[in-house]
Amino acid sequence: MIGLDAGAAFNDPALCAMLRDRIDAVARTLPRITLMEVCGTHTDAFFRFGVRGLLPQNLRVISGPGCPVCVTPTATIDLAIRLAAERDVHIVTFGDMIRVPGSNSSLERERARGARLDVVYSPIDAIPLARAEPQKTFVFLGVGFETTAPTVAMMIERAEREGIPNLRVLAAHKLVPPALHALLSNPALRVDGLILPGHVSVILGSDAYRFVAERYRIPGTVCGFEPVDLLRGVLDLLEMRASGVPRITNAYARAVSPEGNRRALAVLDAVFEPEDAVWRGLGMIPASGLALRPHLHHRDALALLDPGEVDRITREARDEEGCLCGEILCGTALPPDCPLFGAVCTPESPVGPCMVSSEGTCAAYFKYGEGR
Amino acid sequence: MSDGRREILLAHGGGGRMTHALVRDLFLHAFDNPALAPLEDAARIDVTSGSIAFTTDSFVVSPVVFPGGDLGKLAVCGTVNDLAVCGARPIALSAGFLLEEGLPMPLLESIVASMRRTCEEVGVKIVTGDTKVVERGGLDQIFINTAGIGVLAPPLPSGAATVRPGDCILVSGPLADHGMAVLSARNELRFDTTIESDCAPLWDLICALLAAVPNGVRWMRDPTRGGFGTVLNELAAGRDFGIEIEEAAVPFRPEVRALSEILGIDPLYVACEGRVVVVVEPGSAELALATMRSHPLGREATQTGRIVCDPAGRVVLRTRIGGTRIVEVPSGEQLPRIC
Numbered sequence: 001m002i003g004l005d006a007g008a009a010f011n012d013p014a015l016c017a018m019l020r021d022r023i024d025a026v027a028r029t030l031p032r033i034t035l036m037e038v039c040g041t042h043t044d045a046f047f048r049f050g051v052r053g054l055l056p057q058n059l060r061v062i063s064g065p066g067c068p069v070c071v072t073p074t075a076t077i078d079l080a081i082r083l084a085a086e087r088d089v090h091i092v093t094f095g096d097m098i099r100v101p102g103s104n105s106s107l108e109r110e111r112a113r114g115a116r117l118d119v120v121y122s123p124i125d126a127i128p129l130a131r132a133e134p135q136k137t138f139v140f141l142g143v144g145f146e147t148t149a150p151t152v153a154m155m156i157e158r159a160e161r162e163g164i165p166n167l168r169v170l171a172a173h174k175l176v177p178p179a180l181h182a183l184l185s186n187p188a189l190r191v192d193g194l195i196l197p198g199h200v201s202v203i204l205g206s207d208a209y210r211f212v213a214e215r216y217r218i219p220g221t222v223c224g225f226e227p228v229d230l231l232r233g234v235l236d237l238l239e240m241r242a243s244g245v246p247r248i249t250n251a252y253a254r255a256v257s258p259e260g261n262r263r264a265l266a267v268l269d270a271v272f273e274p275e276d277a278v279w280r281g282l283g284m285i286p287a288s289g290l291a292l293r294p295h296l297h298h299r300d301a302l303a304l305l306d307p308g309e310v311d312r313i314t315r316e317a318r319d320e321e322g323c324l325c326g327e328i329l330c331g332t333a334l335p336p337d338c339p340l341f342g343a344v345c346t347p348e349s350p351v352g353p354c355m356v357s358s359e360g361t362c363a364a365y366f367k368y369g370e371g372r
Numbered sequence: 373m374s375d376g377r378r379e380i381l382l383a384h385g386g387g388g389r390m391t392h393a394l395v396r397d398l399f400l401h402a403f404d405n406p407a408l409a410p411l412e413d414a415a416r417i418d419v420t421s422g423s424i425a426f427t428t429d430s431f432v433v434s435p436v437v438f439p440g441g442d443l444g445k446l447a448v449c450g451t452v453n454d455l456a457v458c459g460a461r462p463i464a465l466s467a468g469f470l471l472e473e474g475l476p477m478p479l480l481e482s483i484v485a486s487m488r489r490t491c492e493e494v495g496v497k498i499v500t501g502d503t504k505v506v507e508r509g510g511l512d513q514i515f516i517n518t519a520g521i522g523v524l525a526p527p528l529p530s531g532a533a534t535v536r537p538g539d540c541i542l543v544s545g546p547l548a549d550h551g552m553a554v555l556s557a558r559n560e561l562r563f564d565t566t567i568e569s570d571c572a573p574l575w576d577l578i579c580a581l582l583a584a585v586p587n588g589v590r591w592m593r594d595p596t597r598g599g600f601g602t603v604l605n606e607l608a609a610g611r612d613f614g615i616e617i618e619e620a621a622v623p624f625r626p627e628v629r630a631l632s633e634i635l636g637i638d639p640l641y642v643a644c645e646g647r648v649v650v651v652v653e654p655g656s657a658e659l660a661l662a663t664m665r666s667h668p669l670g671r672e673a674t675q676t677g678r679i680v681c682d683p684a685g686r687v688v689l690r691t692r693i694g695g696t697r698i699v700e701v702p703s704g705e706q707l708p709r710i711c
Contacts, residue, residue, distance in 0.1 A: 011691075011692045011693055013692060013693055013694060016693035016694070017693075017694070047697055048691075048697060049691050049692075049693060049695055049697075050689075050690070050691035050693065050694070050695020050696045050697045051693070051695055052695070053695050053696055053697075054693070054694065054695045121635075227691070227692070227693045227695075346703065347703030348703055358636055366700070366703070367700055367702075367703070368697050368698055368700065369686070369697075369698035369700050370698075
């Protein structure tokens with residue numbers, strides 16, 4: 001169980017009030033400021049604790065590409081659906097993925113039509129499933145950032161070690177730093193500071209973001225998820241903006257070290273290697289995805305399909321027309337800017353992935369009644 | 373069982389000897405009362421003059437036995453509580469059993485025993501019933517439908533239309549225990565927690581409350597599926613008042629809070645099966661709270677919020693740190709098959 005007393009200190013009203021006063025004082029010295037959270041859990045936390053309404057008028061917080069389900073391109077969903085149609089294939093996935101619309105269907109719909117699909121909370125849970133039914137092939141949908149990728153790598157390592165041949169992965173993980181490069185290179189994006197992802201940074205370490213300050217001259221702060229964390233992160237960014245010296249600070253030092261979790265990174269490196277990857281909204285980003293290393297080719301779920309068919313499915317994948325998920329993930333549009341938001345696109349019948357995932361920006365705006 | 377068989381067979385639902393043996397030896401034995409005993413096609417019940425309340429609910433919880441209760445207790449409490457929050461004294465229930473071929477007889481017996489115990493606690497009788505058996509795989513172990521009749525006699529809640537700004541919102545105890553207990557009992561999650569379902573029949577508590585503040589109770593609801601957040605939205609929707617709740621005053625047990633945080637579930641929307649949300653006029657709030665707290669099922673009763681003018685039709689939560697957020701009706705199914 002998590003430490004509840006520790007949690008209580010991180011929403012201490014007096015401490016929050018003090019941080020707010022300091023934020024107000026610094027904000028008065030600044031022009032209009034836009035901060036971006038690069039993590040879907042932050043998007044939710046800002047709403048959930050009512051922090052957005054406590055921030056000064058000239059401060060705006062927008063969301064970036066921080067929802068792993070959301071940045072997964074339609075082609076990956078289509079490939080998962082195609083794999084689910086294979087005889088004797090079981091799909092194993094995190095819950096959010098099953099509702100994301102592909103070009104023509106979703107895994108949820110395929111399940112209703114008879115596809116075999118198990119929802120798990122941890123990739124390790126796929127091990128007993130695969131062991132229990134050796135005649136079936138189990139495919140884990142490897143979606144997520146540096147946070148979940150090491151657990152999938154561990155799943156693969158265990159399957160190798162324990163001789164479980166019938167477990168494969170559809171490798172679609174994404175890496176955060178290359179996406180930040182792509183994002184910050186976009187001249188259309190105006191941000192004055194980045195609220196950097198807490199969970200991803202536990203693995204990566206805060207040093208991984210130094211390029212944000214050094215190359216793009218934008219301050220960043222690694223942030224936790226409690227009210228005090230959020231306010232402290234915002235204050236750090238405003239103070240750096242005011243001083244004119246961009247740096248990367250760590251407001252989540254109780255969980256994040258400068259160098260990250262070396263053991264997790266080592267497992268990741270043993271199983272996966274970087275490859276170019278397509279992100280919804282951001283497009284192709286060099287070395288931003290993870291492919292299985294060549295000696296683990298027998299774990300690649302796509303090897304179950306004909307290569308020509310994989311190419312065709314990838315080429316023919318199409319997003320819903322009018323859906324602004326891509327722009328929203330880049331921070332160049334907000335959910336209420338999308339004509340589909342709240343009207344055609346709702347959590348009950350989502351058009352784009354940002355409305356599906358609990359980490360999606362549109363889902364958060366809808367859930368908390370913003371822009372409706 | 374006299375036939376010596378230890379699991380349910382299709383023949384138990386066939387209407388023949390085995391059906392009769394099951395009804396006689398299990399159901400009639402457990403629920404024995406004058407209205408049920410003749411085993412006629414319909415039960416005859418005497419009612420005093422006035423109105424009755426009538427409700428029905430089906431129960432499909434998985435797993436059927438969970439910390440703090442089982443399907444049988446739930447099937448009685450769910451219907452009894454639906455009557456109770458209307459101010460109706462439960463007098464008679466029906467019970468329809470849908471059984472899967474192969475259901476272990478001891479499990480069915482323990483569920484029936486638990487229904488009997490809960491009925492005795494409330495003073496309500498199961499006066500009519502039905503049993504069907506479907507082939508293995510046709511359903512998951514056992515589903516139960518109960519319908520209930522209650523007698524409406526003053527004092528009664530004055531109704532949602534009488535709710536106005538200034539009224540107080542009380543809850544009878546910590547929220548979300550039931551949903552989280554069922555969820556943590558599911559094998560696939562493999563969580564070891566100490567959370568127990570709050571599943572309990574509320575009539576006794578509600579009866580005491582109505583007697584203590586006969587003109588003070590405006591509206592009551594048991595926050596089952598959809599939880600406290602949904603119940604408040606149902607009250608506020610389309611009205612010319614809003615609801616404001618204080619995050620710090622919404623009671624959740626630490627274990628519930630921790631588990632929901634780990635699973636990413638908002639406990640505001642998680643079901644209770646033994647709690648009641650009460651709107652009382654401000655002058656009655658103190659006595660209403662004291663009355664609930666003096667009852668075993670309301671010991672942890674507390675005021676969580678109040679009815680406000682603005683924003684009309686919406687539920688606003690004031691966070692611990694002084695921020696606000698809107699509490700919307702939840703989307704989709706957070707937790708399937710918890711009741």
